[in-house]
Amino acid sequence: MSTIENLPLWAAILISALLVIGSSLALIGSIGLLRFKTFYERVHAPTLGTTMGLFTILAASMLYFSLAQTRPVVHEILIGIFVTTTTPITFMFLVQATLYRDRFEGGDPLAGLSEEQPQVKTPNDP
Amino acid sequence: MSTDVVLLTLLVVLPFAGSIVAAFLPTNARNAEAWLAGGVALAILAIAAYFFRPIARGEIPRVEFEWLPQLGLNFILRLDGFAWSFVGLVSAIGLLVILYARYYMSPDDPVPRFFSFLLGFMGAMLGIVVSGNLIQIVFFWELTSLYSFLLISYWHQNQSARDGARITLTVTAAGGLCLLAGMMFLGQIAGSYDLDVVLRSGASVTAHSLYLPTLLLIAAGVLTKSAQFPFHFWLPRAMAAPTPVSAYLHSAAMVKAGVFLLARLWPAMAGHDYWFWVFVPLGAATLLIGAFLALFQQDLKGLLAYSTISHLGLITLLLGLGSPLAAVAAIFHIMNHATFKASLFMAAGIIDHEAGTRDIRRLGGLFRAMPITAVLAMVAASAMAGVPLLNGFLSKEMFFAETVESHVASALDDALPFIATLAGMFSVAYSLRLIHQVFFGPEATDLPRVPHDPVLWMLLPIAFLVLTCILVGIVPQATVGAFLNIAVRAVLGDATPYYSLAVWHGFTPALWMSLLALAGGTTLYAVMLRYLSGDVEGAPILRRLKGQRIFERAIAIASWRGAKSLVQSLSSTRLQPQLVLLLCVTILAAVWPLYKGGIDIHVPKLHEIDTTFLLVWIVGCVCALGAAQQAKFHRLAAVILMGGAGLSTCVTFAWASAPDLAMTQLLVEIVTTVLLLLGLRWLPKRREETSRPANLFIRARRFRDLAIAFIGGAGLASLSYAVMTRPQTFTIATNFLEKAYTEGGGRNVVNVILVDFRGFDTLGEIAVLGIVAITVYALLRRFRPARDSVAVPEQKQFQDHFDAEHDALSKDTISAHYMIVPGLIMRLLFPVVSMMAVFLFMRGHDLPGGGFVAGLTFAIAFILQYIAGGARWVEARLTVLPVRWIGFGLLAAGGTGVGAAFFGKPFLTSSFQYVDIPVLGRLPMASALLFDLGVFALVLGATVLMLIALAHQSIRVSRASSKAVQPAEGAV
DSSP states (O other), X not given: OOOGGGSOHHHHHHHHHHHHHHHHHHXXXXXXXXXXXXXXXXXXXXXXXXXXXXXXXXXXXXXXXXXXXXXXXXXXXXXXXXXXXXXXXXXXXXXXXHHHHHHHTTOOTTTTGGGGSOOOOOTTOO | OHHHHHHHHHHHHHHHHHHHHHHTSOTXXXXXXXXXXXXXXXXXXXXXXXXXXXXXXTOOOEEEEEEEGGGTEEEEEEOOHHHHHHHHXXXXXXXXXXXXXXXXXXXXXXXXXXXXXXXXXXXXHHHHHHBOBHHHHHHHHHHHHHHHHXXXXXXXXSHHHHHHXXXXXXXXXXXXXXXXXXXXXXXXXXXXXBHHHHHHTHHHHHHSTTXXXXXXXXXXXXXXXXXXXXXXXXXXXXXXXXXXXXXXXXXXXXXXXXXXXXXXXXXXXXXXXXXXXXXXXXXXXXXXXXXXHHHTOOBHHHHHHHHHHHXXXXXXHHHHHOOHHHHHHHHHHHHHHHHHHHHHHHHHHXXXXXXXXXXXXXXXXXXXXXXXXHHHHXXXXXXXXXXXXXXXXXXXXHHHHHHHXXXXXXHHHHXXXXXXXXXXXXXXXXXXXXXXXHHSSSOOOOOSSOOOOXXXXXXXXXHHHHHHHHHHHHSHHHHTHHHHHHHHHHHHGGGOOOOOXXXXXXXXXXXXXXXXXXXXXXXXXXXXXXXXXXXXXXXXXXXXXXXXXXXXXXXXXXXXXXXXXXXXXXXXXXXXXXXXXXXXXXXXHHHHHHHHHOOOOOOOOGGXXXXXXXXXXXXXXXXXXXXXXXXXXXXXXXXXXXXXXXXXXXXXXXXXXOHHHHHHHHHHHHHHHHHHXXXXXXXXXXXXXXXXXOXXXXXXXXXXXXXXXXXXXHHHHHHHHHHHTSOOSSOHHHHHHHHHHHHHOOSOHHHHIIIIITHHHHHHHHHHHHHHHHHHHHHHHTOOOOGGGTSOOHHHHHHHHHHHHHSOOOSSGXXXXXXXHHHHHHHHHHHHHHHHHHHHHHHTTTSSOOHHHHHHXXXXXXXXXHXXXXXXXXXXXXXXXXXXXXXXXXXXXXXXXXXXXXXXXXXXXXXXXXXXXXXXXXXEEEHHHHHHXXXXXXXXXXXXXXXXXXXXXXXXXXXXXHHHHHHXXXXX
């Protein structure tokens, strides 16, 4: 078991840089979540953290533990895959729910776009 | 010696084994059942015969098996002369009753149940008789109560049979519980539960300060079982049983258990005046009241029941007198009563069978129609009345002679001869009535059936018993002399007095009393004849004194009205007051000892706390508070915030190096949230107007609740904190940490504790979990939601409507446009999550994981499929059988535990070794892994079952409501 002291300097700098980048991205995403006005805007902000931010932190983790245990540690790839496949599902559901809610309350944000789509006409429409 | 051991064990085992076999024979196998049961009874009789010689020589065959040696309790079977005579009685009359029952039971009756219970009862009765241990006696005692309940309620379609069985069970089993307490007292006083020791320590028992409570408790058992006043009322009610049962249980066996025990404990307990004062007054009262009431019964079996009560009173009285000669008379009368009463019950059954009624007033002149039955019944009834040259006369004369003697100087003792003679008169009168009104007098014309004598086989048991009555009555010494002698010697030992079994003793006072009773009884009957033939139901004077009604009223008050008023005054159906009460009591219970003993909490300085950890906790606390604040008016928000609080707990566990707990916490959070969300659907819509109450009172109440909640929560938190920060030196945890690998074979101590060290706890816990899941399922099956939440929620309606307008409405949920991408990913995740579950399961013994976590993970895989596709879609593609998984889990876990027994180890002992498995590598293979598999299957089954139960509600209710709506629309 080796500790932080035994890490080579280049690795320590690289790992720290990756960690700082990742957490900064997550922080920016969180600030965005707070600052954006509408839900549809807000939903994009956290993805900064869940994509690039996540990747850099995972890379830092892989690097650190591979060096510390002197063997390749690649579990983090799985974490990356699962987070990137599952996060979009959450956002899709959230957006769909909001969409229906907005429609229910009167304002359809897609109303302007719907003209381009062929509408299904009901027979007893005048 | 070994033959003795085997035979003595068979004596008890054989009937129970027969009972199990009988239960599995075909429903209409009357002959096979009768052969089986008769064979068992005959075998027991043969075993008894084999033991007669050694017992007559004074030996006591004895077997002892270890039962609870730590408590000095052994399973002892001992067969002394007294027990031997009862074994003979129980098996011989059992054999006759079985023969009788073969012809009595109609082809429509399900006989396996009858014979199975009868054999079981026989086994229990033999168990009482040959037990050599006080606790063991009580065990078999309660078993007879149970079997008698089952036998009385044999025709359970009859209300009266059910009621009678229930009353019998309540009275006799309650008495049995008293008896258990009394036996424990007795065992403590004597210093051993071994019957031999107890019987030898008579002097120390009667001198002990706890003698009176012991006596009263044992008396409660004896008096209820032997239907003594004031507990006699169950016996007439038990007459709803089939007649063979009455002939067996209520003449020879069950009711005799009480007097058997009285005689059994006689050497240990009778040497005190209290003994006299408990049993003699009650015995005398029962003797008189029973005989008096018997005369006025209109039901044939009712008459016999009250007569039995009266005769049991006589035996109790005799045993209560405390003199050896009286004990001899009692034992003799036990035998005689069994013979003539069993035959009378059988005769009553035949009359009922043939004439179609048991009402004495409707019967009459049956002598011409059924002469053989009539003659047999007449002899038996004469024996019951105490006519000379029959066995009843002998023991009754002994009884009369005993009452004349003086025992404990008192007015009661002086009055005994008069009470005895009076009871004798009534006994003669009711015997006379039984014969005269049934077989003689004007011939009955309006009987439901045309009576005639039954088949010979049905008369045979009666004839045999009646013959015994006559033979014993004429040549007592040659017939029962030897049997009575060994029985009496076993009870009285060296104190056995000289007694004579001759028919003629000269002109003694007892003879005059007998003659007076005969003459008086005949006169009494002649005087009362008109009155008895009238419409009178029940006896004069005592008509109002109905023990049964008092009992029923007491039961009603205790179990219904009392309970109801208690519930009304102490309880509420509203959840909030209950919780307030519970919390307040908890707070008080915690504060009280702390106030007395003080508490020191190490309050951490701010700089000692890690900032990140503090932040996590601030977030968690805010989430928890928010959840509480939103709980009433925005439930969805509350559920989400609760998840936040849970996540911060999860992070705390991970922080404190408890990855197992962190993982479990995370999964439990996920599952709980999903289940809560499913449940939210059925709660009524929130009402905005109640959120800000103007009423001052309501506000005050809310503040009170807030304060209570705060005190409770903060108090519990600080208490846990104080406990957890306490310096610990050597605890059980240290022990677990040391031994987890050396003895449990696992490096994951948490898992080793769960499946090995505390395996029994886990087994109990998973059993509870399984029960909870099945209960949830059972409750939800009949769930009817509130009317306003039956309809599809507004949002969903809108959504469906919108989709129907803009897109084609899809048939199943998963092909709806908004589910296409997520649904696909969720489906693809199923194997991945399952793999994760297997991974967690396999590594559980050494690394964080284990059956519980794996089960939850797998359950989440299923939950995902249900979310993605809806219940119908999933179940069309996957066969989900959660109840079987629960069953398999319990079997696997329990089976692993039992498996240890094959290696001679105690329950749930585990063994382990490493096994090389291709691809996966070297894996620890503890037998605990199999146990863990059970945990896994059960957790999975329970979680999925609850999920399914909730998920199916939407389908069921919407179907039901659409059915309800359709006709209305059609009408419009």
